[in-house]
Amino acid sequence: MALSGDKTVTLILVGVFGVLSEALMIFRLVMRKVRDQRFELGDYFTMFAIVSVMARSALTPVVLVWGNNNIKRPAPPMSEQEIYRRTIGSKLTLANRVIYNNYLWVQKGVVLLLLSRILASLPIAQRIIQVYWVVLVLTIAAVQVTTFIDCRPTYLYWQVEPDPGECISSNIQLITLVALNITTDAMLILLPMPWFLRIKRSWKERFQLMALFSLGLFLIAIAIIRLPSYAGATAQVNRNTWGSIEMFVAAFVANVPTLYTLRRRGPLSGSGSRSYGSYPSYAGRYARRQSGRFTSSNADDPHIMVTDTIHLSYSPGSSQMKKEPMRQSSDESLIHPQ
Structure with missing residues (x-):
């Protein structure tokens, strides 16, 4: 046909x-x-x-x-x-x-x-x-x-x-x-x-x-x-x-x-898993190394934290931000340093 x-x-x-x-x-x-x-x-x-x-x-x-x-x-x-x-x-x-x-x-x-x-x-x-x-x-x-x-x-x-x-x-x-x-x-x-x-x-x-x-x-x-x-x-x-x-x-x-x-391979984290990318801190807020991952409280809402993998984390109070935040690990890093 x-x-x-x-x-x-x-x-x-x-x-x-x-x-x-x-x-x-x-x-x-x-x-x-x-x-x-x-x-x-x-x-x-x-x-x-x-x-x-x-x-x-x-x-x-x-x-x-x-x-x-x-x-x-x-x-x-x-x-x-x-x-x-x-x-x-x-x-x-x-x-x-x-x-x-x-x-x-x-x-x-x-x-x-x-x-x-x-x-x-x-x-x-x-x-x-x-x-x-x-x-x-x-x-x-x-x-x-x-x-x-x-x-x-x-x-x-x-x-x-x-x-x-x-x-x-x-x-x-x-x-x-x-x-x-x-x-x-x-x-x-x-x-x-x-x-x-x-x-x-x-x-x-x-x-x-x-x-x-x-x-x-x-x-x-x-x-x-x-x-x-x-x-x-x-x-x-x-x-x-x-x-x-x-x-x-x-x-x-x-x-x-x-x-x-997944486009960029990051360094091995302290826990032995791979970390894919990180980000610089802004407005005088500095990230600190925690369990092989960076965490920073650089969201407008002080209860929302952003990890190096753009994993948004919730903290019920600003006083807890000095402690290790409760969050799941994620490989989904969406922002990398310029």
Whole structure:
């Protein structure tokens, strides 16, 4: 079956962005080992995401070559072989949507796990993060349910003849996906900002941190472009094209902050673990060496302390700042000396 020019371009984009997404995530895992760090939950989420990209990259070419039942009506006469191929392509399209939805939410989980590490010792932030996990579970459940409810009965999703109707365009599913995708991305962007703004640091360093965790704005822009209100947004070629772009951007947003923390090897700490970077003190406040790590009280709120790994720590009173603060160790160092 000959491919049209648009399908050929889409097939190329699916392959290119699939390879780039996989390479970025594999690079994260490699860097984790290069830095002698054990895999954490976010890394296992990343492994699941890699498998998801591979699965989608394998299924999408079949859908593009064989087609599915989302075609202009009335459809021209089709042979039994073409009907069979379009039926298979339609089933793979449905499977692709489930894989794609899981992939996006797994990448959101990767971001939330990183934020959980950075804000690990801030009680208020941890309570918010717990709520976020509930929201992520509920929203992915809603997206997956709507994936299967546009057409009733379900077999209409892969029925080629007779005409299954307009339900195969899955407008409800796409609107639900876009709306909840935008909402959850915005939540993840906003979560760390109040604490980043309260850190007493140069505006350049604050901007670096906020920009690093604002990359999700690109995902929001892509999600808006995919709305059904745009011409051809529900066409299979457009869905696969923008879906491939969104998969790469999601991988970029989820993994670049961690890769940024892994980019430089620091000296061995006193406890034998590796420390990745430190920062200079500001406004006459000096960091002191504690258990192989630097700690300083250079946030506007005297109860918030910032370690050399940009791990925000909470101290219930300024009198306790002379003691060893209670905090979890973290390798996520986001700011280094100029």
